[in-house]
Amino acid sequence: MGIESRWGFRVGSLPHGPLNKISDVPGVTVGHCTLSRGGVQTGVTALLPHPGDTFHEKVLAASHVINGFGKTIGLVQIDELGTLETPILFTNTLSVGTAATALVKYMLDRCPDICETTGSVNPVVCECNDSGLNDIRGLHVTEADALAALADCRADFAEGAVGAGRGMRCHGLKGGIGSSSRAVELDGQTYHMGALVLSNHAKFDDLIVAGVPVAQRLEQAAQVPPHEDKGSIITVLATDVPLSERQLGRIARRAIVGLSRTGSYCGNGSGEIVIAFSTGNRISHYPQSDLVPLRAAAENKMDLLFRAAAECVEESVLSSLLHAETVTGRNGLTVRSLADLLQGRPD
Template sequence: MQSPRRVRELGVVVGTLPTGSLNAITDVPGVRVGQTTITGDGLNTGVTAIVPDGWEATLPAAVAVGNGYGKLIGTTQVDELGVIETPILLTGTLSTFRVADAFLTWLLDRDPRATSLNPIVGETNDGHLSDIRRRPITPAHVHAALDTASPALPTEGCAGAGTGTAALGFKAGIGTASRVLPTPAPPSARAASAAPPAGGAGGYTVGALVQANFSGVLTVLGRPIPAEPIEADGNSCMIVVATDLPLDSRQLGRLARRAIFAMARVGSDYAPGSGDYAIAFTTSRTPSVADRDLRTPFQAVTESVEEALLNSLTMARTTTGFRHTVRAVPHDRIERSV
């Protein structure tokens, strides 16, 4: 029996940029995460809510699609307008629409005059470990995830929308990580404003949260750790990237694409039945970063997503579900690979 441990506790250090204090998406100022977990009686599923401050007035955002075999509600309006106007929710595939409806009720309760809202709900298929056809998520589960969202370190592994997911042959789930940019701001952003940036350690922060549920061969710092393949229905990955960098929606799209690229670093095979999506948003509404200054933010995204994916695995526990048992990755195999 092994206890869940983050990948850094196993001696794996991804990349060269420093992490935030929590090494989580919640290191980005104003970003909170809430989760509802459902287990027992053939169920392993839940809801994960990413709630940024200021969403009511819209925030710049973009969506990238690696492979569109999935259900991601609200994407066309994000593409059209370049903003999100709600938090972001994640869940299991067949519960996507029930979650969206309950989410809409929560939003309408907060704006009695609203006649148009664009809830964003993503999913991966947890039917390997949960009786997905029962669609067990209720409005109470959705509202609890939103109402309890916190700036603390989110629970990783078998939690929320990751309770029933598996990746790279092992039990996976929710994972998160962050990076702090090594300078207070890119040169072009410093020239645009004399005000100090709002990010951690005097600089800006990039954070990622993943719902990992995809196939391939687990690869840790370039070394493969093969497992028995899992014959699961649907293999996908949802990635949410948050930052306080002053970027526009086009630049956030570039970050979102790098998030999907980062899946390859841990061994994704980008299977035909995989829905691989990334949503990137910023809590800043005053874009002032030039494209030539995106090299380090790109690095921050790929490092954060790679480490978040590894955390989703090393923080998970062996789980017996509706049809199968999926084992956690043995930590000693990771430690031997370093």
């Protein structure tokens, strides 16, 4: 259920897609593997850019680092070649290597030419630090968990304290996975822009929901312990609008607008990483000609796409908060959900 229909919060002015999720971009799917047992509160989330062979049919992509306190794998090649050739995995900071190995095995199983008759593969894995709620030092995420998340990918996926978002905290509250979409019309055809976030950033005192500073209005604000602005947020933006990698880079840089509208100041110890891709252009690993035809949006239409991206990111952060439930994890730490606070539920 979307946050507008359930909570009455209207974000922005553009219409959203049917699911109001990143999967409103045709072909994009998301899956989770959630680990929740006592002090183990973590997991893996997977995003498939399209249902086909992403290595042999790559999508154009770009990345942007707002603040680089992060350990994401795969951005260098994205920025150099302008393409994404694998699914994207999300997990906790110390499980990036495990997830990357699983993703490499996943790709090797599907592409026997990798490192045989052609080059290597660029796995993309993103992370946030869930060490408050989760026993991160226990290295509980396994390769099987990453593969389970990939196998779970679907259009109508869960949000909140699921998958990689299980142990995450956002604005001092329970964060995690959030998503949203916007519909735009170009040349009489409807396209979609979608966002998926893994939220683990910012301070409660700064939280803004649909233009309202929450801490100043919420009677239960005293129940949120004081904390520093330390954490991270991973943002993925997807669209079926045919765009160049340069245009995707411009869109990725607008994610900061959505984050700012929710009250984020991008603290020193926070990693804000953005990946943007378009399914509207495909790049064959084995091109049939020397010149590759690509389409791009007219530059005078980029304002519309910038607005769509900013609105998606803002609503995705709020969606991660409003879909997450209160979670108790390592050492008995309990992190409240915004939904519980808004409804006046006791601890």
